[in-house]
Amino acid sequence: MVVGAGHNALVAACYLARAGLDVEVVERRDVVGGAVSTVERFPGYHMDVGSSAHIMVRHTGIVEELDLAAHGLVYQDLDPWGYAPFDSDAIALHVDLDAACQSIAKVCGDADAYAYHGFASAWSAHNLKVFEAFQHPPTGRHLVRHLAGIGRSSGVPSIELGRQFLLSGDELLDLHFTDERLKTALAWMGAQSGPPTHQPATAELVAWNMVMHRLPPGHPVGGSGMLSVALARRFAAAGGTLRLGDAATHVEVGAAGVHAVQTASGDRIACRAVIAGCHILETVDLLGDGLLGATARTVNVGNGIGMVVRVATDALPQYPSATGPEAWGGMQLLAPSRHALRAAWADYLLGRPPAEPIPLVMTFSAFDDTIAPAGKHNITIWAQWHAYELANGEHWDEIADREGHKLVAAVDRAAPGFADSVEHLHVQTPLELERELGLRRGTEMHLQRNLAQIFAWRPTPQLSGNRTPVTGLYLTGASTHPGGGVFGASGRSAAKVLLADRRPRWWRPWA
Numbered sequence: 199m200v201v202g203a204g205h206n207a208l209v210a211a212c213y214l215a216r217a218g219l220d221v222e223v224v225e226r227r228d229v230v231g232g233a234v235s236t237v238e239r240f241p242g243y244h245m246d247v248g249s250s251a252h253i254m255v256r257h258t259g260i261v262e263e264l265d266l267a268a269h270g271l272v273y274q275d276l277d278p279w280g281y282a283p284f285d286s287d288a289i290a291l292h293v294d295l296d297a298a299c300q301s302i303a304k305v306c307g308d309a310d311a312y313a314y315h316g317f318a319s320a321w322s323a324h325n326l327k328v329f330e331a332f333q334h335p336p337t338g339r340h341l342v343r344h345l346a347g348i349g350r351s352s353g354v355p356s357i358e359l360g361r362q363f364l365l366s367g368d369e370l371l372d373l374h375f376t377d378e379r380l381k382t383a384l385a386w387m388g389a390q391s392g393p394p395t396h397q398p399a400t401a402e403l404v405a406w407n408m409v410m411h412r413l414p415p416g417h418p419v420g421g422s423g424m425l426s427v428a429l430a431r432r433f434a435a436a437g438g439t440l441r442l443g444d445a446a447t448h449v450e451v452g453a454a455g456v457h458a459v460q461t462a463s464g465d466r467i468a469c470r471a472v473i474a475g476c477h478i479l480e481t482v483d484l485l486g487d488g489l490l491g492a493t494a495r496t497v498n499v500g501n502g503i504g505m506v507v508r509v510a511t512d513a514l515p516q517y518p519s520a521t522g523p524e525a526w527g528g529m530q531l532l533a534p535s536r537h538a539l540r541a542a543w544a545d546y547l548l549g550r551p552p553a554e555p556i557p558l559v560m561t562f563s564a565f566d567d568t569i570a571p572a573g574k575h576n577i578t579i580w581a582q583w584h585a586y587e588l589a590n591g592e593h594w595d596e597i598a599d600r601e602g603h604k605l606v607a608a609v610d611r612a613a614p615g616f617a618d619s620v621e622h623l624h625v626q627t628p629l630e631l632e633r634e635l636g637l638r639r640g641t642e643m644h645l646q647r648n649l650a651q652i653f654a655w656r657p658t659p660q661l662s663g664n665r666t667p668v669t670g671l672y673l674t675g676a677s678t679h680p681g682g683g684v685f686g687a688s689g690r691s692a693a694k695v696l697l698a699d700r701r702p703r704w705w706r707p708w709a
């Protein structure tokens with residue numbers, strides 16, 4: 199039994215069904231995918247509910263292993279993956295490193311372009327090793343082995359590498375580059391996991407993005423949710439059962455471990471194992487207090503990350519710097535400066551909506567004509583930081599419209615005329631993300647991504663590694679290693695751990 203049909207849970211379900219197990223998935227919502235789903239918000243507009251840009255999953259090999267192309271998944275490459283307009287100039291971060299450096303040279307000069315070449319080459323190689331550590335349950339053995347591997351293959355002494363990983367993203371950028379516009383674009387991209395890049399140990403969040411020069415991020419034709427739809431089809435083809443619109447309400451545990459799941463419709467489904475793909479705090483609630491240990495409730499969810507508006511327009515944003523369609527190829531990074539990023543973070547800490555929200559714009563209808571009516575556009579404006587719990591006496595339901603229009607205005611400042619092109623607007627505040635997707639406090643990554651909640655500390659040391667103290671109960675999803683984002687690695691790890699536990703003991707000498 200798998201609880202939740204988020205994409206990690208679906209990945210786990212596919213691997214288990216492929217191995218011949220009898221698997222049922224129960225999902226509270228009427229659509230599959232959780233934060234990787236797409237729905238028709240306005241006639242003809244198929245809008246993402248959560249994620250839009252798929253970066254990590256394309257590096258895992260899961261798409262190929264499960265042959266998701268045969269189940270309807272078609273990726274369009276996002277290239278350039280980043281486009282940062284500044285007045286009449288723009289930096290285009292093409293997938294091709296030389297082309298990206300040419301763009302940087304035009305705006306920031308040769309020295310920064312040269313530095314970027316070295317930075318991107320080194321960190322995309324380092325991150326291949328980091329990525330290997332992401333592909334397995336987080337044991338100390340794997341972590342140390344892979345990090346030592348970075349030192350060996352790069353020739354950088356591990357003590358120096360350790361120092362670089364502990365730097366803030368801003369310190370790392372200051373070490374390498376001089377032009378503030380380049381640093382701003384990379385800092386804003388680096389902040390996408392949640393923490394601002396002035397915080398300690400965020401260097402890797404900035405440097406991680408260099409992997410996009412090896413393999414571009416993708417947009418599934420039809421919307422982000424088409425990944426989940428393909429997973430659901432793959433699961434059904436392997437004989438799995440998917441039950442939508444019926445939440446798990448209780449996981450029954452006896453002396454021998456989990457043995458049944460009760461659902462909101464009143465059903466009781468007997469089972470020998472459960473993979474919980476929902477938020478860790480939901481899993482704690484489903485089991486009842488105590489069973490997952492006292493620390494399970496102490497995880498740090500944070501106070502939300504951001505909010506998003508989905509807009510239907512009759513035109514694409516026109517940036518004065520744009521000379522061709524490259525502006526709409528990927529993620530449009532509209533942070534005016536690192537100072538503005540810090541100001542938005544300061545508002546977040548004080549519990550008030552940002553005076554100047556920082557947008558990241560995606561315009562995938564520029565090249566996918568299935569997600570908007572002919573001649574129209576389907577545009578996502580994601581912004582940070584937005585506190586879930588406001589300290590200024592306001593309520594998200596009362597200010598949703600105002601804050602949504604603030605985001606449109608922020609895009610209009612970079613692309614004059616944009617606001618006039620808007621025909622419909624759907625606002626998703628942190629509170630609305632919690633209601634629709636079950637993301638506690640609207641935190642898209644389930645838990646804060648800080649040093650104390652990564653690798654073998656995620657969600658807690660006792661619950662890392664996909665196993666739990668309850669026999670037959672396994673965890674997957676953004677609450678577990680390697681964390682949030684469109685990834686799937688945690689789902690595959692959970693399935694592998696469960697399958698390993700079913701083998702006779704003599705067959706798994708490592709257990």
Ligand SMILES: Cc1cc2nc3c(=O)[nH]c(=O)nc-3n(C[C@H](O)[C@H](O)[C@H](O)COP(=O)(O)OP(=O)(O)OC[C@H]3O[C@@H](n4cnc5c(N)ncnc54)[C@H](O)[C@@H]3O)c2cc1C
Nearest residue numbers: 202204206226232233248249250251446675676682683684
């Ligand atoms: C607005 C937004 C934008 C984002 N943008 C990006 C992006 O561009 N790129 C990126 O990489 N990441 C992005 N993310 C993050 C990413 O989408 C998530 O971190 C990731 O999808 C979480 O996946 P998951 O497998 O943990 O499951 P979730 O998506 O959290 O799904 C959990 C599922 O469990 C179900 N469920 C919960 N409780 C129960 C229950 N009791 N019974 C049955 N079902 C239950 C829920 O309904 C849900 O379907 C974004 C997220 C949001 C919200």
